[in-house]
Amino acid sequence: MIIKSLPWTVLCLPLALWSSVVLASPLARPTPKRPSGHGNPRPLVVWHGMGDTYNSPGMLEFISLIENIHKGIFVHSVYLDENPKDDQRACFWGDVNVQVANVSQQLRDIPELAGGFDAIGFSQAGQFLRAYVERYNSPPVNNLITFGSQHMGVSDLPLCRPWDIPCQLARRATKGGVYNEWAQTNLVQAQYFRDPNQLPAYFEHNHFLVSINNENSSTINTTYASNFASLNKLVLVMFSLDETVVPKESSWFGSYAPPHPNGTILDPKVIIPMRMQEVYKEDRIGLRTLDERGDVLLETCEGTHMQLKSGCWKPLVKRYAGGLVGGDSEGALRDGEQQVLKFQ
Numbered sequence: 001m002i003i004k005s006l007p008w009t010v011l012c013l014p015l016a017l018w019s020s021v022v023l024a025s026p027l028a029r030p031t032p033k034r035p036s037g038h039g040n041p042r043p044l045v046v047w048h049g050m051g052d053t054y055n056s057p058g059m060l061e062f063i064s065l066i067e068n069i070h071k072g073i074f075v076h077s078v079y080l081d082e083n084p085k086d087d088q089r090a091c092f093w094g095d096v097n098v099q100v101a102n103v104s105q106q107l108r109d110i111p112e113l114a115g116g117f118d119a120i121g122f123s124q125a126g127q128f129l130r131a132y133v134e135r136y137n138s139p140p141v142n143n144l145i146t147f148g149s150q151h152m153g154v155s156d157l158p159l160c161r162p163w164d165i166p167c168q169l170a171r172r173a174t175k176g177g178v179y180n181e182w183a184q185t186n187l188v189q190a191q192y193f194r195d196p197n198q199l200p201a202y203f204e205h206n207h208f209l210v211s212i213n214n215e216n217s218s219t220i221n222t223t224y225a226s227n228f229a230s231l232n233k234l235v236l237v238m239f240s241l242d243e244t245v246v247p248k249e250s251s252w253f254g255s256y257a258p259p260h261p262n263g264t265i266l267d268p269k270v271i272i273p274m275r276m277q278e279v280y281k282e283d284r285i286g287l288r289t290l291d292e293r294g295d296v297l298l299e300t301c302e303g304t305h306m307q308l309k310s311g312c313w314k315p316l317v318k319r320y321a322g323g324l325v326g327g328d329s330e331g332a333l334r335d336g337e338q339q340v341l342k343f344q
């Protein structure tokens with residue numbers, strides 16, 4: 001049987017399984033148990049994290065656990081290439097704007113998703129799914145759950161496992177010239193690198209995060225805000241001991257403060273929380289609208305980056321995924337369950 005208590009680690013290595021679990025043969029695309037529609041659980045889209053692949057044992061295990069929670073649910077695992085090696089490579093190399101466009105086509109082409117779906121993004125895929133919502137959202141996302149994502153970017157690059165060569169190479173190349181044109185169209189992590197001490201360079205040269213955060217006032221796209229605010233719930237999960245995402249509060253739309261206007265770099269560093277961000281205060285992406293409606297949930301999971309303990313992800317997946325189409329929008333309301341989402 002499946003061991004549920006051990007942590008899962010995803011960064012720069014596949015969502016690792018911890019036992020010799022015998023898995024079903026790798027599925028390129030999970031097949032629906034029954035057509036989704038009125039009275040059935042809402043379909044779910046999951047997008048794996050950096051260094052992982054859409055059909056790794058860890059992802060397949062995660063999906064099968066969800067299928068046990070929400071019987072009959074259709075789950076699609078996002079890929080940029082059906083070949084797992086190339087899918088993994090696309091975590092590091094490529095143009096995120098192109099990748100998100102590619103995924104939007106993929107999601108549009110899946111008949112089971114036509115009525116809308118809930119979505120779960122692991123780590124960097126959380127902000128990629130947010131880009132999907134803001135720019136495409138057709139079919140629309142109902143609830144968006146992001147685990148350990150970098151919504152306000154990272155001010156340092158994620159560390160790699162010593163043996164993870166693709167990750168190491170990408171990290172080295174990204175550090176070399178994060179805001180140059182080549183990096184901004186070829187190195188995935190450069191496209192959400194946001195150094196608070198170099199904000200002018202970021203505003204001017206970043207190709208992805210500045211756009212989806214509407215941080216450049218001359219290029220604001222109001223469609224992003226209306227699409228994003230159309231979510232039912234936005235569930236932002238931060239890992240309490242995350243040292244991979246710098247700062248970890250980025251998972252909650254926090255960031256380090258820029259230097260004092262006189263140029264002094266703040267020491268110790270100060271976090272600007274979500275509700276103090278310009279992007280929020282000016283409601284540039286609809287985040288404030290969502291929050292004032294009570295639809296932004298700031299959740300904490302105890303542990304390091306993507307340490308997905310079942311006590312952390314299960315209540316969230318129970319509650320915010322698999323709601324009945326045409327019925328309650330939240331899974332947990334279906335069986336009257338009162339999940340208290342506290343992980344203290």
Ligand SMILES: *[C@@H]1O[C@H](CO)[C@@H](O)[C@H](O)[C@H]1NC(C)=O
Nearest residue numbers: 080081082090094098099102
């Ligand atoms: C986009 O999708 C197509 C079809 O699946 C694939 O062949 C292609 O490599 C993808 N492009 C990118 C940039 O990931």
Ligand SMILES: *[C@@H]1O[C@H](CO)[C@@H](O)[C@H](O)[C@H]1NC(C)=O
Nearest residue numbers: 134135136220221222223224
């Ligand atoms: C704003 O974003 C929408 C959705 O991606 C796009 O269709 C539109 O062209 C964008 N508008 C501008 C001015 O870039």
Ligand SMILES: *[C@@H]1O[C@H](CO)[C@@H](O)[C@H](O)[C@H]1NC(C)=O
Nearest residue numbers: 200203204205216217218219
């Ligand atoms: C905003 O974007 C425009 C067009 O890409 C660019 O020319 C300008 O420098 C950016 N603004 C800032 C403050 O960087």
Ligand SMILES: *[C@@H]1O[C@H](CO)[C@@H](O)[C@H](O)[C@H]1NC(C)=O
Nearest residue numbers: 259260261262263264265266
């Ligand atoms: C900048 O302002 C801060 C806060 O008022 C002050 O502590 C610091 O000494 C100033 N630095 C310079 C170089 O003026």
